[in-house]
Amino acid sequence: MIDTLPLFHRIKGQPVIVLGTGDAAEAKRRLVERAGGQVFDDMQEGIDRCARLAFVAYEDRETAAADALRLRGAGLLVNVVDQPDLCDFTTPSILDRSPVLIAVGTGGVSAGLAKQLRLRLEALLPQGLGALAQALGAARAVLRGRFPDAADRRRALDVALGQGGMLDPFDDASAGRIEAFLAGARLPDETLAEIVLTSPDPDDLTLRQARWLGGADGIAVEEGVPDAVLARARADAIRLRIARGQGFEAPEGVWVVVRNKS
Template identity: 55%
Template sequence: MSLHSLPLFVRLAGRRVILIGDGEMAEAKRRLLERAGAVIVADEHADAAIAIVAAEDAEPVAERLRARGVLVNAVDRPELCDFTLPAIVDRDPVMIAVGTGGASAGLAAMLRQRLEAMLPESLGALARALRNAKPATRERWPDYGDRRRALGRALAEGGTLDPMREHAPEAVQLWLAAGAAPEPELVRFTLASPDPDELTLRQARALAVCDRVFHREDVPAAILARARGDAARIACAAPPADPGPGLSIDLEVRG
């Protein structure tokens, strides 16, 4: 399964960004660039690396800029875009970007609104507390694997630091004082279908937080892709006798 685009977060503070056009669309992009701290310039600035074109006749402008090596976003013209601008949920320093590859800005905006209603206002404060607690977290769990598993368990649904709940300012410090590395756990799933969209909610959530996935050779890559990015994928003919610390998933498909 290939990615249509690779999402990136680019720091624009103090960097030049070309903005071409006027009217409502251009002003909306100007406000967004100003929030990011960009220095907005005209198209003659050769040292600008990216540009946003909000003009009716965008094609020749985009071609001219691209010939100079500038990455271009042409507003409402996805076929001319080197990059697209997502709808943004901002819980500083947490930022969630919703993109559709230019297919529908309205859909991205509606998803952003739904996420805004779901995410607690304390999410940014939780992220800052976790950042400030990194030295204490390393001291509490010197081994990287133990540290990752402890944090993963705390941030999982229903966990001590579940990010979908409101938290008191001292929540991270209380977790550090009481936390412990998770015990080894092996969960076995026999999947009824090779289609990843047929995963149950429990299966999808377990894959999203597991430390490793043991699987039969016929388990599709699309299902393995639902596991957390740094989880080990281990092909084997039978469930492991010693799965290792933290949460392990054993998968086979019947159907």
């Protein structure tokens, strides 16, 4: 269960309202401009220009709440700085490897924690990650020709982008291997795997089990398997419920059977 839905909102060339003065308001203006948005300091002018997002950076809570209510009534999504209970959305700490963006958020609970997590991730992710993404984008037509079926394309990419794969995103040299990948792209060997849980805690999954869950086209789940474990699977993976101990014959694709501890 998550409390907010993470989204990436395109605002390039679009009006965005930013109200307030001081450091907090200036930080929001820089954020909007960094993403190519047009900042409007006047609420009504921004509304008239059909703005969809607004930032309110007032020290006085009552004034902020009143303006947020007016903006929300005009159909805008509103962020009130340092007042998460007044927000329709919050802004994350951003790790930029354009076009790859990683957003670390805490729902407004602790910006400091989000920042420190982002700094740790900065040290892990290579600078060449953006180049890899660009190369993959440029190769889409060729990959589509090689694997006309969308599910097959995803499986081939799962093999290449997995840990130790030809296009491992944590390897700074991966962007230079796109042509070799296209020449030898293959589908995964395994089509059915079984996970027997040792505990209801998803952190007790092995790395291999976590990769199986994250990459499977479908999941056959015994009764009583915790939702916290299933949250590690792809959101669009097919899910089937099976009785405890029931056998399972996998349909086409890559499947995982998740069983409770015996």
